[in-house]
Amino acid sequence: MMIPAMTPEGAHPLATTVARLVWLLPLLPLLGFLINGTLAMLGVAKVGPADPSAGHDEHAHAAHTGGHDDHAHHAPTRHKFAGIVSLIGPGVLIAAFGLAVACFLAMRGVEMEHPYIVTLYQWMPVGDLNLAATFQLDQLSMVMVLVVTGVGTLIHVFSVGYMQEDPGYPRYFAYLNLFIFFMLILVLGGNYPLLFVGWEGVGLCSYLLIGFWFSEKANADAGKKAFIVNRIGDFGFLVAMFLMFANLGALDFGNVAAKAAELPMGGVMATTICLFLFLGCAGKSAQIPLYVWLPDAMAGPTPVSALIHAATMVTAGVYLIARSATLFSMAPTAQLVVALVGGLTAFFAATIGLKQWDIKKVLAYSTVSQLGYMFVAVGVGAYVAGIFHLVTHAFFKALLFLGSGSVIYAMHAAYHATHKHDDAQDMRNMGGLRKFMPVTFYLMWIATLAIAGIPFFSGFFSKDEILGSVFARAHGSTLADASLLGVPGGTILMLIYGLGLASALMTAIYMTRMMLYTFHGPNRTGEAERPHLAEAPWIMTGPLVVLGALSLVGGWLNVPALLGAIGPVGVLDHWLEPVVGEAALRTTLGAAPHMTHETELMLVGVAIAIATAGIAFAVWRLKPAALVAKKDAVAPQGIDRILENKYFVDEGYDKGIVQPTLDVSRVVLWKGLDTGIIDGLFVNGSALLARAIGWMGSQLQTGQVGTYAWVLLIGVITLLGAFTFR
């Protein structure tokens, strides 16, 4: 069941190449996890005494000596296993990346019509559910594997510097390796349940890494929130799988796609499955209404934010939709929902990004916003555009996060040197960092121009392709013919296009704002701290340089025909065509969306104008020189206050959902129903009743013969009466 009939295993052209070692890809980071995890345990564990109950009180206060502050960068020495961990942690990633590249080269060398499927073992062979653990290597998973292991390697290397003084150093790399393991399961899994294993696995690692410094309640809270909100999405994913199994009779990608293509176009079943799948995506990829966990997730170490909460894990939802392209192409209404939610998320998050002061929060909302773009793309059936933006975003957003990490690292070091406790992530405490950290400064500007969509930087190509795809599908596509809540699809697509343009404008503004406040103008860190501000070591700037180069040239992955003069056209288009081509064509009614040269030129022109205008506007209006440090800042008013507080959505969820759930559970269900009615009234009540009857019975036994005689007499008369009048 797992293997499509037309590709018997072994006959696949990849079976004789290095790609048959695909199982080794996740195994390498798993190995890293096991070794680093063991070292982490060895580093901290002290096995207890044989009799745990003995001598408890004597030792109770022995360790109460204070000095528990071991937040990053405060501990003076490196971990005793730091050497070997630094070797293994990034080492397994480099090996995995090498293998991924080898697989990629092998794949380029063969004619591949069908995905290469490797069956590892029978996983859940139950009834009609003949699930196997299979890996599926095709053009789409290859792109994802390269991004995950490539960007993953860079971030692992960066972490060696960033986390070097952390007492939890081996634990950190253990979690990071485990994350890569699950991420590779996610992108390589050959069926939905196995993808789901990776899906929840990366969520688990995200939980562990957000709460990495778990001794602070805010961090532990953020980790828990991420997990629970993601689980709401996972509920949707699960229901989608139940629907698939019950109605399509399969859960592996090949058969689900084959069966999905037989469903009625735009039917209820395809639409329902897709909407439930999208609920899963909204959780994992932080879309409305489940985006709230991602900004909080910034509580984790910054390289984690770069790897998990920007470049890889949060894009899993985009991957899932691209992977389910056939299903979605059968459900235009669901596609419209996906695109609309994506567009709204892109817009909404961008407005919040305009007013954040924490450098990582700006980037977090920016990530939510950019993920929105990706959903717009896969929503309108422009799967290649979505994956393209996923890849370029992985480059420039990882660069932005790591760059901010290197800024925070410098700020921390400065505050640490002077023993001052202030916010190392608030941009109001930065300013003028350009002259202290020039490498980071230039690289982050590259990433900023890329995300803003300035021509020839990577983001320009991918964002332009998305906006163009939306515009093109507003006429002559299944989407334009469909409707959502009575509104015609064409209108909705134009609305999404408008949202996309507005978001692009805001992206340029908030990114420029971030750069201006961080690197330009006068420095506000403090007189004493200023001399301690310095560029990060090479092990951190090295990966930044690589990402900078990728942010510059990443756009050449998929050059549009319009700009055919600058390089080969549509490389990614051709590469992904076997996986998503058919589904994409279904949405565009069998023909590639056609636009005149003039229209295309106009669209590109508008995009460039908007990006430039955004940057210019920010430079014109924002005055870094007028900014005051965080401690001197005044509370914002009006719309500023609402934006800075993120529209009070978290507060609303708390008051509207979380607290009522807790209250109902406690007061109504537990105290009321459980303890009160069931236990109090029925259980203890019946016990009381039994006792009461027993008491009455015992009262009758008075020992007075006279009473007995009377009772006897009454009884006899009653019986006689009963028989007589029967």
Next chain:
Amino acid sequence: MTAFLSSINYSAWIVPVLLLLPAFGAVGLLAHARLSAGDAADKRWREARLLALAFFVAEAILSLGLWWSVDPAVAGWQAAVDLPWIPQWGIRFTVGLDGISMTLVLLTTLLMPLVILGSWTSIRSKVHSYYALLMLLTVGMLGVFVSLDLVLFYVMWEIMLVPMYLIIGVWGGERRLYASLKFFIYTMVGSLLMLVAILYLGSEASRVLGSPTFSYDFILNNVRLDPTTTLWLFGAFALAFAVKVPMFPFHTWLPDAHVEAPTAGSVILAAIMLKMGTFGFIRFALPLFPSAAMNPAVRTFMVTLAVIGIVYGALVALVQPDFKKLVAYSSVSHLGFVMLGIFALTVESMQGALMVTINHGVSTGALFLLIGMIYERRHTRMIADYGGIAKVVPIFATILTIVCLSSIGVPGTNGFIGEFLVLVGSYKTQPLATIIAATSVVFAAAYMLWALQRIIYNPMTKPENEGLKDLNWREIGLMVPLLIAILWLGVYPKPLLDKTEPAARRLVESVQTAAARTPARATNGAR
């Protein structure tokens, strides 16, 4: 292995031996108590626990052969023994196994040594009686799983009650008397009606046969009842089992019993005794009364109670200040999955139900063991009394995290496989109930991770926790098999699924075909 087992004629004697060995153990312990009366208390205690461990380890090793000797594909009972017991009344000592009961027997025998190790240092008073009662309890539990005579089954069912009543009532916490009495009366009341039903079935069977019998197989294959009677008898059995499971709203004995019981009691209650209820449905209530079980109204009713249990248990668990109580309510939720899987009646959901049965035994058993370990150090079960202890007891924190993740069904652990199979299978026949049940993935994560955070994460605010000692080698050692089971069943559940699949398939098919022939339940070929 199979050849070796048949060379020693393993199947012929293993079941009686498994039942007798703990009984001998109980006698042995009482003898030791008498013989060592003059020794120092410390020495007696050490010898008693060693003796108990030796018996349970021997029991576990002996039972291991069942894994190979019981062939799941064979349709009849295996390792069966049939001896006369009370011939005048037609009561026989009939025992036997299929793939389902075999896995439950193994769960019991393999868990018991860990239970003994788990209370290695915490029980120091009246140790001989304590271990003797655990052994008696084991006889009852194994007896329930292997009995194929209805009276024998009932006797074993009630035998379990007394030792557990005493274990809670003597070695329990502050409100142990209330809890033990509640446990006893609750389950007793539930099972009395079952006794009436058993006697009725016996008399019907005797009428058909012409001589007295309580044989499960005979009743299954030959007794035909009218629909109303079937419904009443099903109700009587179902009530006894529903109390034991426990299904909402018969669950309120469980939190009290769990909280007050000593660690061993909680572990056995959760891991094995609750499974008597679900096993009862699988072995008796469904196959004996298929027309009642498949009656749409009955089925909807049971599925509704199961789903209420799933969501309700999770929500109430969310607000528990006592960690043990939280786990108790989480059991109500997990067992709801089992019931949903059983009454959804597809092969996948039934397999899922059996998987959850085993998983809950492993994971919740592990949770209670861990709570016992930390309780032994801090003498409190209140979540609020902890916080930030991952720093001082990292081994404990790591193991607790893994077990909690398994409890909330994170993929890669056993918990996921069970819940997934139940849900994916149940959707086919009970779509709405399944979707409601699936919401518990959110609530489960909420109650477990919130508790986990308040226990091992957050700042350490209580100075009493700073001197906490981490787990010792014994405690680590007894958790390792459970952790292996959690990961093994999560990554490669096939070997276990293969053991139960044929029996689960036969059950589902026989109930479906038998119910299709209503009103009069006809003979069917199953077993």
